[in-house]
Amino acid sequence: MATNRDRWRRWGTASALLLGLGSAVVAVSPDAGPWKHRELRRFAAREANQGVAVDAGYFYAIDNRALGKYRKSTGERVGGWEGPAGGRIKHLNAGAVVAGKLYCAHSNYPDQPEESSVEIWATETMRPVGRHVFEKPPGSLTWVVPRGEGWLACFAHYRTTSDPARSRVVQFDRNWQPRESWRFPAPLVERFAGYSASGGDIGPGERLFVTGHDARELYVLELPDGGGELVWRATLPISAAGQAFAWDRGTAGSFYSIERKTREVIVARITRDPGATAVRFQAATCEGVYPLHLQGVATDGREALFWSWTDTLAKTDLRGRLLRRVPAENHQGDLCVVDGKVYVAVNLREFNEPAGRADSWVYVYDARTLERLARHPVPEAVHGAGGIAHHDGRFLVVGGLPPGVPQNFLYEYDTRFRFRKRHELASGYTRLGIQTVTWGAGSWWFGCYGTPQVLLRADAGLRLTGRWEFNASLGLEGLPDGRFLIGQNTETPEGYTGRVEIARWDAAKGLVVEKGE
Numbered sequence: 001m002a003t004n005r006d007r008w009r010r011w012g013t014a015s016a017l018l019l020g021l022g023s024a025v026v027a028v029s030p031d032a033g034p035w036k037h038r039e040l041r042r043f044a045a046r047e048a049n050q051g052v053a054v055d056a057g058y059f060y061a062i063d064n065r066a067l068g069k070y071r072k073s074t075g076e077r078v079g080g081w082e083g084p085a086g087g088r089i090k091h092l093n094a095g096a097v098v099a100g101k102l103y104c105a106h107s108n109y110p111d112q113p114e115e116s117s118v119e120i121w122a123t124e125t126m127r128p129v130g131r132h133v134f135e136k137p138p139g140s141l142t143w144v145v146p147r148g149e150g151w152l153a154c155f156a157h158y159r160t161t162s163d164p165a166r167s168r169v170v171q172f173d174r175n176w177q178p179r180e181s182w183r184f185p186a187p188l189v190e191r192f193a194g195y196s197a198s199g200g201d202i203g204p205g206e207r208l209f210v211t212g213h214d215a216r217e218l219y220v221l222e223l224p225d226g227g228g229e230l231v232w233r234a235t236l237p238i239s240a241a242g243q244a245f246a247w248d249r250g251t252a253g254s255f256y257s258i259e260r261k262t263r264e265v266i267v268a269r270i271t272r273d274p275g276a277t278a279v280r281f282q283a284a285t286c287e288g289v290y291p292l293h294l295q296g297v298a299t300d301g302r303e304a305l306f307w308s309w310t311d312t313l314a315k316t317d318l319r320g321r322l323l324r325r326v327p328a329e330n331h332q333g334d335l336c337v338v339d340g341k342v343y344v345a346v347n348l349r350e351f352n353e354p355a356g357r358a359d360s361w362v363y364v365y366d367a368r369t370l371e372r373l374a375r376h377p378v379p380e381a382v383h384g385a386g387g388i389a390h391h392d393g394r395f396l397v398v399g400g401l402p403p404g405v406p407q408n409f410l411y412e413y414d415t416r417f418r419f420r421k422r423h424e425l426a427s428g429y430t431r432l433g434i435q436t437v438t439w440g441a442g443s444w445w446f447g448c449y450g451t452p453q454v455l456l457r458a459d460a461g462l463r464l465t466g467r468w469e470f471n472a473s474l475g476l477e478g479l480p481d482g483r484f485l486i487g488q489n490t491e492t493p494e495g496y497t498g499r500v501e502i503a504r505w506d507a508a509k510g511l512v513v514e515k516g517e
Contacts, residue, residue: 034272034273035218035220035234035236035270035271035272036236036270036271036272036273037218037236037237037238037239037255037268037269037270038268038269038270038271039239039266039267039268040267040268040269041266041267042259042264042265042266042267043059043070043075043264043265043267044075044262044263044264045059045061045068045070045075045077045258045263045264045265046061046063046068046263047061047062047063047066047067047068047080047263048061048062048063048068048258048259048260048263048264048265049061049062049063049064049258049260049263050062050063050064050091050092050093050094050243050244050258050260051093051094051095051143051198051199051243051244051245051246051258052095052244052245052246052256052257052258052265053094053095053096053097053102053104053246053256054072054097054246054247054248054254054256055097055123055250056250057071057072057073058070058071058072058078058123059072059246059256059265060095060097060102060123061258061265062092062093062094062095062104062244063092064089064090064091064092065082065083065084065085065087065089065090065091065092066080066081066082066083066092067080067081067082067092067095067102067104067121067126068080069123069126070265075265079125079126080126081121081126081127081128089106089119090106090107090108090109090111091106091107091108091109091140092104092105092106092119093105093106093107093141093142093143093198093244094142094143094144094145094198094199094200094201094244094245094246095244095246096143096144096145096146096201096246097123097246098146100122100123100124101120101121101122101123101129101130102120102121102122102123103118103119103120103144104118104119104120104121105118105141105142105143105144105153105154106118106119106141107140107141107142108140109140109156109158109161110158110160110161112161114137114139114140115133115137116133116134116137116139116140116141116155117131117132117133117134117141118131118132118141118144119131120132132176134176137155138155138166138168138170139155139156139157139162139166139167139168139196140155140156140157140158141153141154141155141156142154142155142156142196142197142198142199142200142244143197143198143199143200143201143244145200145201145202146202147171147202148171149173149174150171150172150173150174150176150179151171151172151174151176152169152170152171152172152200152202152208153169153170153172154167154168154169154170154196154197154200154210155167155168155170156195156196156197156198157196158194158195158196159194159195160194164189164192164194164195164196165183165184165186165189167183167184167189167192167196167197168181168182168183168184169181169182169183169184169197169200169208169223169230170182171223171227180223180226180227181227182223182224182227182228182229182230183228183229183230184196184197184229184230185229185230185231185232185505185507186505186507187232187441187442187505188219188230188232191212191215191217191219192212192213192215193212193213193214193215195212195213195214195242196212196213197210197211197212198211198212198213198242198243198244199211199242199243199244199245199257200244201245201246201247202247203247203270204252204253204270204272205272207220207221207222207233208220208221208222208223208230209221209245209247211238211240211242211243211244211245211257212242213242213243214241214242215241215242216237216238216239216240216241216242217235217236217237217238217242218235218236218237218238218245218270219232219234219235219236220232220233220234220235220236221233231504232482233481233482234481236270238255238257238268239257239259239266239268240257240258240259240266241259241260241261243257243258243260244257244258245257245258253269253270253271254267254268254269255267255268255269255270256268279301279302279303279318279480281299281318281479281483281485281502282318282319282502283499283500283501283502284305284316284318284319284320284499284500285320285497285498285499286305286307286314286316286320286322286497286498286499286500287316287320287321287322288314288322288325288497289492289494289495289496289497290309290312290314290495290496290497290498291309291310291311291312291495291496292309292310292311292312292330292495292496293309293310293474293489293491293496294307294308294309294474294475294487294488294489294496294498295308295309295310295331295332295333295334295335295386295435295474295475296308296333296334296335296344296387296435296436296474296475296476296487297335297474297475297476297477297485297487297498297500298335298336298337298342298477299318299337299477299479299485300337300340300367301337301479301480303317303318304316304317304318304323304367305317305318305320305485305500306335306337306342306367307475307487307498308328308332308333308334308335308344309328309332309496309498310330310331310332311327311328311329311330311331311332312325312326312327312328312332313325313326313328313332313335313342313344313365313370314326315367315370320499320500324369324370325370326365326370328344328346328363329346329348329363331346331347331348331351332344332345332346332363333345333346333347333385333386333387333388333399333435334386334387334388334389334398334435334436334437334475334476335388336388336389336390336395336438336477337367338390340366340367340368341364341365341366341367341373342364342365342366342367342370343362343363343364343388343390343395344362344363344364344365344388345360345361345362345378345381345385345386345387345388345397345398345399346360346361346362346363346375346385347359347360347361347381347384347385347386347399347400348361349384350384351383351384351386351399351400351432351433352383352384352400352401352402352403352432352433353383353384353400353402354382354383354402355382355383356382358381358382358383358384358385358399358400360377360378360379360380360381360382360384360385360397360399361375361376361377361378361385362375362376362378362385362388362395362397362417363375364376376417377417378397378411378413378417378419380397380411380419380422381397381398381399381409381411383399383400383401383402383409383433384399384400384433385397385398385399385411386398386399386400386433386434386435387399387434387435387436387437388437389437389438389439389444390439391439391444392439392460393414393415394412394413394414394415394420395412395413395414395415395417396410396411396412396413396437396444397410397411397412397413398410398411398433398434398435398436398437398446399411399433399434400432400433401429401430401432401433401434403429404429405429406428406429407424407425407426407427407428408424408425408427408430408433408434408446408456409422409423409424409425409433410422410423410424410425410434410437410462411423423462425446425456425458425462425464426463426464427446427448427454427456427464427467428467430448430449430450430454430456431448431449431450431451432448432449433448434446434447434448434456435447435448435449435473435474436472436473436474436475436476436487437476438476438477438478438484439478440477440478440479440482440484441478441482441483441484441505442460443457443458443459443460443465444457444458444459444460444462445457445458445472445476445478445484446458446476447471447472447473447474447475447476448473449473450473452469452471453469453470453471453472453473454467454468454469454470455467455468455469455470455471455472455510455511457510466510467510468509468510468511469509470509470510470511471486471488472484472486472487472503472511474487474488474489474498475487475488475498475500482504482505483502483503483504483514484502484503484504484511485500485501485502485503486500486501486502486503486511486513487499487500488500488501501513501514502514
């Protein structure tokens with residue numbers, strides 16, 4: 001039988017291997033989705049420096065070596081506890097109340113070697129009644145909460161003493177034996193900005209909610225069975241600047257957090273709008289056979305997929321059932337959907353040649369009927385317009401590239417297609433330029449031909465942040481949950497058939513196609 005030390009070593013080795021992979025990391029961030037935060041009130045609490053816990057009648061403000069007990073109804077302080085300077089209690093973090101006992105995560109941070117324990121107080125008397133000490137812990141304990149028949153805990157690492165990517169979440173049984181372990185996604189580690197998950201708790205829908213050290217954000221995560229990497233589903237703006245928090249189990253959506261600068265406990269309500277439930281996309285095959293190959297895919301985010309074939313525009317439902325199909329001028333490229341309209345990059349002459357040989361346009365269609373509404377010249381795309389995406393009030397047009405040119409060109413337009421700027425992406429030469437473009441998960445992404453095909457990523461300022469071998473050259477669309485649609489096609493004797501797969505961020509490979517979708 002493996003000992004605890006063996007388990008820690010095995011999980012630590014796996015994490016170290018993962019850390020050696022990948023390209024530059026930026027904070028890829030899913031949006032809030034259907035989650036909403038609304039602050040209700042604040043209470044002054046002098047111990048509100050590390051976190052807060054809550055039960056039916058009271059909240060408990062937590063400092064490094066002090067606790068305060070306060071009435072939820074009035075904020076009146078009715079009790080507390082304080083440890084002596086230089087005593088055994090050094091660095092309390094988050095707390096959770098279970099059956100009349102307050103369980104607090106504790107560590108000796110920043111001292112080395114790391115020591116971690118769960119310290120327990122009786123809430124009625126605020127006297128210590130027990131503790132659990134972890135033998136050779138895999139980090140500094142920041143939070144521990146009940147989950148199932150056992151406990152879920154986070155062991156943190158910080159840039160000042162270690163590598164934050166070594167932080168992990170561990171499931172224990174009721175006897176504190178580790179059963180599963182999860183690492184944080186690399187983009188979320190980057191979001192922690194040198195720290196780790198200061199707070200965590202199981203909230204609505206049995207999802208894991210965590211906070212960082214300083215950011216005014218609450219991250220919604222899923223815990224895959226068997227351990228591995230946590231799945232980052234949403235990022236919810238909140239009024240608290242990180243630190244530990246607690247869900248009030250007695251009131252649906254009631255959320256307690258702290259503002260450490262002002263020593264306040266914040267009471268808020270977090271809700272999930274059923275009408276805003278995110279669509280769960282899955283792999284789908286486009287109905288029909290098409291004479292020329294696929295150029296791009298897009299979605300309205302609700303009920304339809306749009307497929308740009310070289311000389312055909314098609315609309316299907318999310319399962320791929322054909323709803324409309326219209327002929328289009330050759331050569332269509334990649335496309336995007338914005339406010340009920342479909343925008344398609346089109347070049348009517350030559351690609352990948354010196355300036356003067358292309359005839360670049362953006363065609364606009366009604367997303368419901370696929371009736372063509374307008375077309376806008378984009379002559380700045382001098383090597384041929386091949387793709388288009390929209391984000392933050394601007395369109396980005398991409399396209400062809402003459403052989404040997406060591407960077408790609410990105411053409412920025414406002415919503416009326418008035419030219420703003422040509423950007424140069426320091427990508428190195430990519431065969432025939434860029435074929436697809438999307439904004440997704442907090443970054444710009446570009447799919448390119450090649451042997452092998454190339455995937456590029458850039459930040460909001462269009463500075464290159466990653467390059468991988470991955471084929472997104474036939475379709476690339478960012479989804480609200482941080483995943484992506486990836487277009488694929490197959491040539492048959494009758495023509496081409498198309499399909500979309502679902503991909504997710506991966507630090508080593510850029511994107512990986514999810515299995516079983």
